[in-house]
Amino acid sequence: MNLNDKIYVAGHSGLVGSAIHTQLSIQGFNNLIIRSHKELNLTSQLEVENFFKEEAPEYVILAAAKVGGIYANNSYPADFIYENIMIEANIIHSAFKYKVKRLLFLGSTCIYPKDIKQPMREDALLTDVLEPTNEPYALAKIAGIKLCESYNIQYGTDFRSVMPTNLYGAKDNFHLENSHVIPALMRKMHLAKCLNLDNWNLIKKDLSKNSIDGINKNSSKKDIIKTLLGFGVASDKVDVWGSGRVRREFLHVDGMADASLFLMKLSSEDYQLNIHPKLSHINIGTGVDVTISEIAYLIKKIVGFNGELFFDKSKPEGPLQKLVDISRLSSFGWHYNKKLKEGLENTYRWYVSSQKI
Secondary structure, eight states: OOTTSOEEEETTTSHHHHHHHHHHHHTTOOOEEOOOTTTOOTTOHHHHHHHHHHHOOSEEEEOOOOOOOHHHHHHOHHHHHHHHHHHHHHHHHHHHHTTOSEEEEEOOGGGSOSSOOSSBOGGGTTSSOOOGGGHHHHHHHHHHHHHHHHHHHHHOOOEEEEEEOEEEOTTOOOOTTTSOHHHHHHHHHHHHHHHHTTOHHHHHHHHHHSOBTTBOTTSOHHHHHHHHHHTTBOSSEEEEESOSOOEEOEEEHHHHHHHHHHHHHSOHHHHTTTTOTTOOEEEEOOSOOEEHHHHHHHHHHHHTOOSEEEEETTSOOOOSEEOBOOHHHHHTTOOOOOOHHHHHHHHHHHHHHTTOO
């Protein structure tokens, strides 16, 4: 890849895409193509094909996706499977049709079976049943992997897939219902701290940037307190979904971006697509996991929330452990070096600073 190559980053405004777009800019790539959702509807085959025909990108990074936590996946399964499959199919087919040199597809480690040996190896794909709480999303991501593999096998394309573990960082989704565990807990504890300090100025700022269904910055204090209680947020207590005993691996989005571009730049020979056409996806992770309890108490300390944590065992929490095998990635020479505490501190600083209006 050369610095003046035309690179299309699909999903540039999201958690994943924005980190990759920033890394490309820092590295000196100066011909980046981006489109907002209003400018280009990726679920529309006609719009996507016309875009590729007009812009003729040489490289494509497919980071666009509909994402969310357990609640969102359980509540909107049709949206998750439909939108993600449409986005993937449209972009991957157009990349083939308009002769893109290389494509990188961003997936998720939820593609692996629920009850699988830990850490999860790439060849564990499709060896058992999926975790029910996010099955539609996982199936869509598996479809993306198999699209890349199938075009590689049939047409000799260079379409690659990376499967990052649980991501967090700046520009994450902090919605109390639809977000993943780190942003959800971070925002809950931030709001609880503000309630405890009776700091309604910060609460109003939070609601200005991240409205909650039913309340906004103009709602009464009584309505805000009542709504937050429904999300398990009080001045002296925050609810955490599940027992806290399940283990998860967390990767800062900057590390994911660095690893993704590292793999994107590898030659076809080094990436070994010709040797492993049925194993085009590679795990990206840290190789270390923690319990949800450990992450919750670490966030509690970073946020400065002095109340209690209540682990609600009636809520779903997914499989007991999710840790990816990163030996294949490590064999290429890439290693992760950001500490979890450092990454969480950076994320919380970004969240607080993003509320300034």
